[in-house]
Amino acid sequence: AWPGPARPLLVDDFIIREGQTIGLTGPNGSGKSSFFAALAGLGPERAGALRWFGQGQAKPADLVGRVGFLSQNPERQFFNETVREEVSFVLHRQNRPAGEAVGLADKWLGRLGLGPAAGQRPQELSFGQQHLLGLAMILASEPALLVLDEPFTGLDDGWRAYLKPFLSRGWPDYQPAVLILGHDEPAGLELDEIWRFQEGRVVTGQSASLSRPVAAIAEKRPPKRRFGYPGQYQPGHSRLHGCSPAWKFILMTLLASAAILTRSPWISLGVGLITAGLAASAGLAGAVFRDFKLLLLPVPLMVLFYCLRFSFDWSVVAEALAIGGRLIAAGLPFLLLQRSTDPERLQKSLKRFLSARNAFLLAAGAKIAPLIFRETLALAGLQRLRGARLYCKKIFRKEVINDWLMAFCLPLIIRVLELADQMSVIARLRGLEGNPAAPIHAQSGPQAPGEE
Secondary structure, eight states: OOOOOOOOOOOOOEEEEEEEEEEEOOOTSHHHHHHHHHEEEEEHHHSEEEETTTSOOOHHHHHHTTEEEEEEEEEGGGSSSSSHHHHHHHHHHOOHHHHHHHHHHHHHHHTTTTTTTTHHHHHHHHHHHHHHHHHHHHTTTSSSEEEETTTTTTTOOOHHHHHHHHHOOOTBBBBEEEEEESOOOOOTTSSEEEEEETTEEOOOOOOOSSEEEEEEEEEOOOOOOEEEEEEEEOOOOOHHHSOHHHHHHHHHHHHHHHHHHHHOOOHHHHHHHHHHHHHHHHHHHHHHHHHHHHHHTTHHHHHHHHHHHHHOOHHHHHHHHHHHHHHHHHHHHHHHHHHHSOOOHHHHTTTTTTTTHHHHHHHHHHHHHHHHHHHHHHHHHHHTTTTOOOOOOTTTHHHHHHHHIIIHHHHHHHHHHHHHHHHHHHHHTTTSSSSSOOOGGOSSSSTTTTTO
């Protein structure tokens, strides 16, 4: 996570060179994962220039097969039917011959002990095996640089000992540059350099004099204003921030209802202007505008589904766009509510008007929404780095539609269902739902011998 609510991550000039192995350590919240996100193009605003392979800045499509990013939760990217297909996906997107793609996939699955599971579904693997599968997904294309965020998560001592020599000096037929992120200096790894993060700053050691640069950050500029992740609460001292969360919730609900229940575009426009005025008065115009751009992303998909359901007549397309416009106008007030309201205060305030269960669900939704926004951006970025064609401008092409549905929508739906299930468990633990005849405090574990 970013270190603090408004503190930027400050990284001086650095260079990663061919064949170099670098360890990046630091406590929780020091900025390691934010640095990973910045390298992958997944994080918030970034100032400065990131050059790849000495050729300047690059788009995700230019890095496919050349840079491999392993996130802390690679299982959230799975969408193929088999383990082999998951690994060979990036190879097919590089237009490798089918035989070569399967051969490389099987080679790395074998090296990581997943050969017998090549025909299984990725979701059937254990947690540790899923992490090894995530590693195999990026190793299959044999990129020049590996960026690994907690690569030993879920692995037993045997697998850690097996992988460390290879991550230190590579395999006999493959020696990439490696950047390993972790809480502590990984024992047993031969590192050329160790970088330590502390309160958002990185201190580098002495670089080894190695080959040409693989990646470099330079051209420092003043950092841009940071709005945090989409939907993240932004503290402030405006009247809107100080207003009762319950009354804000009622006002935003009325505005959203006016936008979605009427067919007049003028009312939707009026709702948008009122929301923009309130955001400007609270100093949140920039943050809300950035979130508004994210609201536009689902519109092409919605129009596509609507036309597939009915027809591709211009009148149907116009109707779908009008519905999308009303939904966007209805979403704007709730974006402002999230940006200007602490979820804890919202829950306490709503308890005066709603049941404890409904207040909890609304407040939990306000907390989960920024997380979903953040993971949505991360998922799209990581899948693009695997070669998924997640383009908005070419949304109506068949191959692009397939990637949006399979590589993006499917993993995202699974993640939303997981979060909803977690929210349900928390509500039950708090006694807010469940069977009244069997309260949760009365539930017990295995019975002692002799108990009926």
